[in-house]
Amino acid sequence: MEIYFITHNPSKFEEALELAESLKMAIQWKNIEYEEPQEDTLEIIAKKSCERILEKHSELSDFVFFLEDAGLFIDSLNGFPGPYSSYVYKTLGNEGILKLMEEKETRSAFFKSIVAFYSNEEIKLYKGITKGEITLSKQGQGGFGFDPIFKPDKCDQTFAEMTLTTKNLYSHRQKSLRELFTSLTV
Numbered sequence: 001m002e003i004y005f006i007t008h009n010p011s012k013f014e015e016a017l018e019l020a021e022s023l024k025m026a027i028q029w030k031n032i033e034y035e036e037p038q039e040d041t042l043e044i045i046a047k048k049s050c051e052r053i054l055e056k057h058s059e060l061s062d063f064v065f066f067l068e069d070a071g072l073f074i075d076s077l078n079g080f081p082g083p084y085s086s087y088v089y090k091t092l093g094n095e096g097i098l099k100l101m102e103e104k105e106t107r108s109a110f111f112k113s114i115v116a117f118y119s120n121e122e123i124k125l126y127k128g129i130t131k132g133e134i135t136l137s138k139q140g141q142g143g144f145g146f147d148p149i150f151k152p153d154k155c156d157q158t159f160a161e162m163t164l165t166t167k168n169l170y171s172h173r174q175k176s177l178r179e180l181f182t183s184l185t186v
C-alpha cells in the first residue's frame with residue numbers, strides 16, 4: 001500500500017519518515033497546494049483540509065493519504081496560539097511569544113498534533129499531545145517553528161537542541177503518527 005503524507009513542511013516529513021521506517025512502513029511526500037481553513041480546533045482544521053484536498057484533487061480519492069495539523073497551546077495565555085499557531089509564528093515568531101511570556105509565572109504549555117488519515121472514502125483522526133514549558137530564551141538550532149522555545153517535561157533540552165531521533169521519542173507528532181502507523185500494521 002502506498003501512503004502519501006501531504007505537507008508543505010520538509011521537517012515534518014523527515015520526522016514522519018524516520019518513525020515510519022523504524023516501524024517498517026513506507027510513506028511518500030506529496031507537496032500539494034491547499035488553503036488551510038481557519039477554524040477554532042485542530043481537529044476541524046485537519047478534517048476540512050482533507051476534504052478540501054479531495055474536492056480539488058479528485059484523483060486522490062483512490063489513494064491513501066494523511067496530513068497533520070499541529071499547534072502550541074500556552075496555559076498562561078489561555079491556550080494561545082493553539083489553532084492560530086501558523087499565523088502567530090509568521091507574525092510574532094519565537095521572540096514575540098517570549099515577550100508575551102515575560103511577566104508570566106506559569107510557563108507550562110503543550111503541543112498537540114492531529115493527523116487526518118484518508119482511506120476508502122473515510123477520514124479518521126489521530127491525536128498526540130506533549131506537555132512541557134516555554135523556555136526563558138531561544139535554545140538550539142535544530143528542528144523548526146517553536147522548537148527553540150519548547151522543552152518537554154522531564155527533558156533538559158528544547159526540541160531544537162535534540163537530534164531528530166530524540167525529538168521523535170518525545171514529540172506530539174510521533175504520538176499521533178505512531179497511533180496511525182500501528183493501526184495499519186495489525
Ligand code: ITT
Nearest residue numbers: 007008009068069070071085086089144145146147
Ligand atoms: P503543513 O503544510 O503540514 O500544514 P506547517 O508548517 O504549516 O505545515 P502546521 O500548520 O501544522 O504546519 O503548524 C502550525 C505552526 O506550528 C507552524 O508555524 C509550525 O512551525 C508550528 N509547529 C508545528 N509543529 C511543530 C513542532 O513539532 N515544533 C515546533 N513548531 C511546530
